[in-house]
Amino acid sequence: MPNPILVSLFAVILIVIGVLAIRRRVLFKMGVRNFIRHRTHSILVVAGLLIGTSIISGALVTGDSIDHFIVKSTYDGLGLVDVTVSTDRMDFFNESFFWELRNDTGVEEHSDGISPTILTVVSVEDDDSGQFEPVMTFVGFDPSLDRDFGQFTEANGSEIYAYDLGTDEVILNGRAADVLNAEQGDMLRISYRPLTLQGGEVLQKRFETKYVVKDEGKGQYGLQANIFVRLDVAQQMFNVSGRINLIRISAPGDVEAGVGNSDELVAAVQDALDSSPDQGSSELSVDAVKKDALEQAEETGEMFSIFLMIFGSFSIIAGVILIINIFTMLAEERKSELGMARALGMRKSHLMQMFLFEGSSYALVAALLGTLAGLLLAATLIFGLNSVFAIGEFGGIPFRFEISSLIDAFCLGTIIAFLTILVASARITNINIVRAIRDIEEPVLERATRKTTILGGVTLALGLVAFFLGYENLIIRLVAPCLALMGFAFVLRRFASASMAFTISGIAIIAYILHSVTTFFEGEMEEMAYLFIVSGVLLVIAAVMIVIFNSSLLVRGVSGSLGRIRSMRPIVKTAVSHPLNKRFRTGMTVSMFALVIYTIVLLSVFSNMFSLSVSSELVKQGGGYEIIGTSTIPVSDLNNVTVIDAEGNPVRIESPTLANDVRTFEQIVATYPNVTIDGVPLGGMGGGPMGFGLGRVLGVDDQFIQNNQYVFAEMLEGYTDPHEAWDAIQDNHTNVIVDLSITFAGGSGMQGGNGITVGDHLTIETVNGTKDFQIVGILDQMLLNGIFMTKENAQAYFSDSFTVYGNSVFIFSVKDGADAKTVTLNLERDFRAIGMDTRYLKEDIESMMEMLNSFFLIFEIFLGLGLIVGIAGLGVITIRSVVERRQEIGVMRAIGFRRGMILKSFVTEILFITTLGIIIGTAIGLTVAYEIFASMMAEEDVSFSIPWMHILTITLITYVASLACTIVPSIKASRTSPADALRYMG
Amino acid sequence: MKTDVIIEGKNVHKTYDTGRIKVQALRGVDLSVKRGEMVSIMGPSGCGKTTLLNCFSGIDDMTEGDVKIEGKSLREMSDNEKTDHRAGRMGFIFQAYNLLPVLTAVENVELPLLVSGVNPKMAREKAIGILEVVGLEKRKNQKPAELSGGEQQRVTIARSLVNNPAIVWADEPTGNLDAETSGQIMELLCRMNKENKQTFVIVSHDPAVGEMADRVFKMRDGVFEKEYVPLR
Numbered sequence A: 001m002p003n004p005i006l007v008s009l010f011a012v013i014l015i016v017i018g019v020l021a022i023r024r025r026v027l028f029k030m031g032v033r034n035f036i037r038h039r040t041h042s043i044l045v046v047a048g049l050l051i052g053t054s055i056i057s058g059a060l061v062t063g064d065s066i067d068h069f070i071v072k073s074t075y076d077g078l079g080l081v082d083v084t085v086s087t088d089r090m091d092f093f094n095e096s097f098f099w100e101l102r103n104d105t106g107v108e109e110h111s112d113g114i115s116p117t118i119l120t121v122v123s124v125e126d127d128d129s130g131q132f133e134p135v136m137t138f139v140g141f142d143p144s145l146d147r148d149f150g151q152f153t154e155a156n157g158s159e160i161y162a163y164d165l166g167t168d169e170v171i172l173n174g175r176a177a178d179v180l181n182a183e184q185g186d187m188l189r190i191s192y193r194p195l196t197l198q199g200g201e202v203l204q205k206r207f208e209t210k211y212v213v214k215d216e217g218k219g220q221y222g223l224q225a226n227i228f229v230r231l232d233v234a235q236q237m238f239n240v241s242g243r244i245n246l247i248r249i250s251a252p253g254d255v256e257a258g259v260g261n262s263d264e265l266v267a268a269v270q271d272a273l274d275s276s277p278d279q280g281s282s283e284l285s286v287d288a289v290k291k292d293a294l295e296q297a298e299e300t301g302e303m304f305s306i307f308l309m310i311f312g313s314f315s316i317i318a319g320v321i322l323i324i325n326i327f328t329m330l331a332e333e334r335k336s337e338l339g340m341a342r343a344l345g346m347r348k349s350h351l352m353q354m355f356l357f358e359g360s361s362y363a364l365v366a367a368l369l370g371t372l373a374g375l376l377l378a379a380t381l382i383f384g385l386n387s388v389f390a391i392g393e394f395g396g397i398p399f400r401f402e403i404s405s406l407i408d409a410f411c412l413g414t415i416i417a418f419l420t421i422l423v424a425s426a427r428i429t430n431i432n433i434v435r436a437i438r439d440i441e442e443p444v445l446e447r448a449t450r451k452t453t454i455l456g457g458v459t460l461a462l463g464l465v466a467f468f469l470g471y472e473n474l475i476i477r478l479v480a481p482c483l484a485l486m487g488f489a490f491v492l493r494r495f496a497s498a499s500m501a502f503t504i505s506g507i508a509i510i511a512y513i514l515h516s517v518t519t520f521f522e523g524e525m526e527e528m529a530y531l532f533i534v535s536g537v538l539l540v541i542a543a544v545m546i547v548i549f550n551s552s553l554l555v556r557g558v559s560g561s562l563g564r565i566r567s568m569r570p571i572v573k574t575a576v577s578h579p580l581n582k583r584f585r586t587g588m589t590v591s592m593f594a595l596v597i598y599t600i601v602l603l604s605v606f607s608n609m610f611s612l613s614v615s616s617e618l619v620k621q622g623g624g625y626e627i628i629g630t631s632t633i634p635v636s637d638l639n640n641v642t643v644i645d646a647e648g649n650p651v652r653i654e655s656p657t658l659a660n661d662v663r664t665f666e667q668i669v670a671t672y673p674n675v676t677i678d679g680v681p682l683g684g685m686g687g688g689p690m691g692f693g694l695g696r697v698l699g700v701d702d703q704f705i706q707n708n709q710y711v712f713a714e715m716l717e718g719y720t721d722p723h724e725a726w727d728a729i730q731d732n733h734t735n736v737i738v739d740l741s742i743t744f745a746g747g748s749g750m751q752g753g754n755g756i757t758v759g760d761h762l763t764i765e766t767v768n769g770t771k772d773f774q775i776v777g778i779l780d781q782m783l784l785n786g787i788f789m790t791k792e793n794a795q796a797y798f799s800d801s802f803t804v805y806g807n808s809v810f811i812f813s814v815k816d817g818a819d820a821k822t823v824t825l826n827l828e829r830d831f832r833a834i835g836m837d838t839r840y841l842k843e844d845i846e847s848m849m850e851m852l853n854s855f856f857l858i859f860e861i862f863l864g865l866g867l868i869v870g871i872a873g874l875g876v877i878t879i880r881s882v883v884e885r886r887q888e889i890g891v892m893r894a895i896g897f898r899r900g901m902i903l904k905s906f907v908t909e910i911l912f913i914t915t916l917g918i919i920i921g922t923a924i925g926l927t928v929a930y931e932i933f934a935s936m937m938a939e940e941d942v943s944f945s946i947p948w949m950h951i952l953t954i955t956l957i958t959y960v961a962s963l964a965c966t967i968v969p970s971i972k973a974s975r976t977s978p979a980d981a982l983r984y985m986g
Numbered sequence B: 001m002k003t004d005v006i007i008e009g010k011n012v013h014k015t016y017d018t019g020r021i022k023v024q025a026l027r028g029v030d031l032s033v034k035r036g037e038m039v040s041i042m043g044p045s046g047c048g049k050t051t052l053l054n055c056f057s058g059i060d061d062m063t064e065g066d067v068k069i070e071g072k073s074l075r076e077m078s079d080n081e082k083t084d085h086r087a088g089r090m091g092f093i094f095q096a097y098n099l100l101p102v103l104t105a106v107e108n109v110e111l112p113l114l115v116s117g118v119n120p121k122m123a124r125e126k127a128i129g130i131l132e133v134v135g136l137e138k139r140k141n142q143k144p145a146e147l148s149g150g151e152q153q154r155v156t157i158a159r160s161l162v163n164n165p166a167i168v169w170a171d172e173p174t175g176n177l178d179a180e181t182s183g184q185i186m187e188l189l190c191r192m193n194k195e196n197k198q199t200f201v202i203v204s205h206d207p208a209v210g211e212m213a214d215r216v217f218k219m220r221d222g223v224f225e226k227e228y229v230p231l232r
């Protein structure tokens, strides 16, 4: 659905223009003719204007695509499943609950399918292909009970329910077959550990691949590599007869329609469970998984759109400035024409309408093209995202758009352009008739008139009143004083020169904003984003104001530097005088550049600092170990693992790599209890043996405590040596040490998370009820993440958890001379039976850095689009200048300026404007970045660093693009024949 | 050699070809001017006076014939050579548009010096000196729009003389001025001519201006109709 407000605003604008056009047909014709008359000019104007709309449209369409991607993944992954019943940590429960639900009339009424399931992970090896996969999703299902969830599709297209699946047969889906390189008939070995077994033993069972099915329907459940076996077989394997760990339920309707009926279903299931006589029903939670995921999808898509738009808003604002600039120039160009029209009796409002008609033509054409360009932009962005995150495996984010998004973008683009044109028209038609006819510049007044002084006073008062009344609102608190200061400048104009007045207020505004950045930039992310935009714009305007009103200093500076080169002197003189003579025009153009450069610099400083901090963090995170491994099956001692093979023969795992290439390794027990901080669950979902939870407790032994070289970010007061912290967890079993990641939990990005620090308490669910633990140290690492306590304590507190019977996390230190990468691969292969998944930390870090950098680069390029606005603006100005200055060029040529000098003069002028924009943008960007850094990140030991090379590259690109866009008119100017130019009468 | 020929044009033709129409603005003009001489070219509007000035000074190409300035043929000079020659050896006063509006009076005057590479301090001094000569030192920091028509013209003259040129080309130097101001301007030009031995080629349709020259050429339809020495 298109946004009704936008559409109706657009309609109002269209109606107003329509009515005006009919009432003043002549003006309408004149306006539209002006639009058609100057072709190149119009093209540039439209090009500049459409960027804003294309950013809006691109942002919305990218959001649509991401939304669609998640929606599609949700539908694909869940199929007909709408609601699930399980415990939080996927524990086993009595199958009787399933039967109760199945026979419940309420559930019956609101569902069209219900099936008991065992869902876990196993390690699989294909004896025929020789491939193995340490972690594969294992689904135990009952083919007949599962009937209502549809059929599997074989490669040849035939559909099956697989009723004939034997006790030693499995179904592989496409993904699973791919990773194992398996074919129908392949013999597989599954390694697993039944609940009852402990210590160093792993069981193996042989299966034949009965079917390989397509990744469609229920075959692609969870979008994982799946291996399906009969439920009774699974129960027997894991020694859990009569128990399951998941009930899948489908609400009436197909894959998509079911979502609408899931609320009733959840209620019915909950009712049935509540009235169940069986024990343990309270452990079970009923989740509308599909509905939740879809809501998440919409939110994520929207978040992405907003994120892009916030960053893109600087370009949109630059676009607005471009419109004002262009119209000011149009008015200057037609000044005598306008004066004449006024003298002949046209009213101001008539002139305004004429401009409005012309402007609306630009606005409409630009909005239309911009909306379409946005599609292209979004497609590029998505392509970039797909290649960075290599989501290709999942088919990648598809390019999708909703017509309503396009309509919204079109309407919003038109509205912004139209409002800007309205303001610009009002400004430019306010002319002195005599001066206009004689084409004389508006005089610069020594002192302000009474009228402006009073206006300034009123603004000053309004600003102050707004500040005190709206102090609670951060935006008002930010903007109101700036408004007051601007008003103050106009009052000051009465007594002092313009440069004095505007310099003083400009400096005051900058000081105030910088102060604000450090003091009240906290709070909600969204609010912060608006503050970031508003303060950026205000800073740029104030800085440009200061620079423009101190032009004499600037001229002296430029002449003093460039003017040292003798041949450049006359060139510099004319080149710098022009832009400083047209202060408004120049100020606006400089602002466009400065705004865009500001955002890019800010982003690049933060992305650079972020990457640096991440990489430096990660490097010191190894703690002296190169490889981390996790096993899905816990073992008590990696040196002593016995696999009981399919024939019942015990076989000890021999690992030459572990024996020969590994210097030392630590074995750590891991469990995933529910952890809360002040009642807020840590890490949310994702706990459990299959997930990567922040709420992971790591039980470490004496050897680990002796050997590890991990560095502490913080320790309890009084501790000076890491050993004191480690001693503390041994001496007192309510003391724990955590890794750095816990401090980020619950927060987002720069906000610095939940503010957890040493001395704080974690509440953890143990077998003896919930217990409080004190954090005595925070490790300066995140790769081995978890809550550290001694192995004995972990076993005492969590002995019911099957994951604690042994070690499932291993860290390895490789011997000198051994190739860490090879060791990583070999360890994974040697210990495949226990589902060992190993990571070579260095490589992990590198690929993560690469991903991060590309991600930032994509956004930078997106921001860089704003530069097109600035450059198009410069192009328009140059084309105008060449026409405006024909006679001047003639005079210059006559008194001895060579062609090349005229060209140089134009180029210098363009470079001058561009440089001003770049310097102001970079300076403000760096200042704000530093302020934010100092107030938010200084205590984390990240040092402030400036990516000079990167900024230099941006600068170079800006220069080259600016020149490329202005060189043609400049060359044309230099080719002007002096005789012709002097005859030219405008 | 005080009496050498500084400007020598032979059989100069200029045809404007706009594609649509052809206008024969000059149809075989011969003109030679001696160093230190002041000549004036008079004739009705549209007879080709401005065209002549443009072609002879080298800011426009001619269709036929050749002009030698200080012995050098304009035809044989490249655009840059002609431009540099203008910068160093010539001064210009145009019919309508003369000053760069974005520069102040003194900046306008010093510009030719900067083009020829004089150091900025010297250029500024010289420019102020010459503004004093034309009586405008008080107006030196005003921009053209802030000056009266006569003042603007005097700034133009100052600029045309600042680089001590060998030849000054003046197209209607008193164009829009009243008789009295026009008289003052002409006196100034004559004084410069006498004092500095500079060559002046002045175009005007005003007899009061033309008659101040050493020689007068009457022009009509792109050719000289007659040449005479005015009686004083």
Ligand SMILES: Nc1ncnc2c1ncn2[C@@H]1O[C@H](COP(=O)(O)OP(=O)(O)OP(=O)(O)O)[C@@H](O)[C@H]1O
Pocket (backbone or CB within 6 Å): A980, A983, B016, B017, B018, B023, B024, B025, B044, B045, B046, B047, B048, B049, B050, B051, B052, B095, B205
């Ligand atoms: N660029 C041009 N294209 C076509 N015709 C031109 C061009 N410049 C001048 N002419 C024509 O050449 C003729 C001579 O023009 P020129 O400007 O030399 O006259 P003028 O004697 O200076 O007149 P005035 O006293 O009005 O300044 C005129 O008929 C004019 O129309």
Ligand SMILES: [Mg+2]
Pocket (backbone or CB within 6 Å): B049, B050, B051, B095, B171
């Ligand atoms: Mg003329």
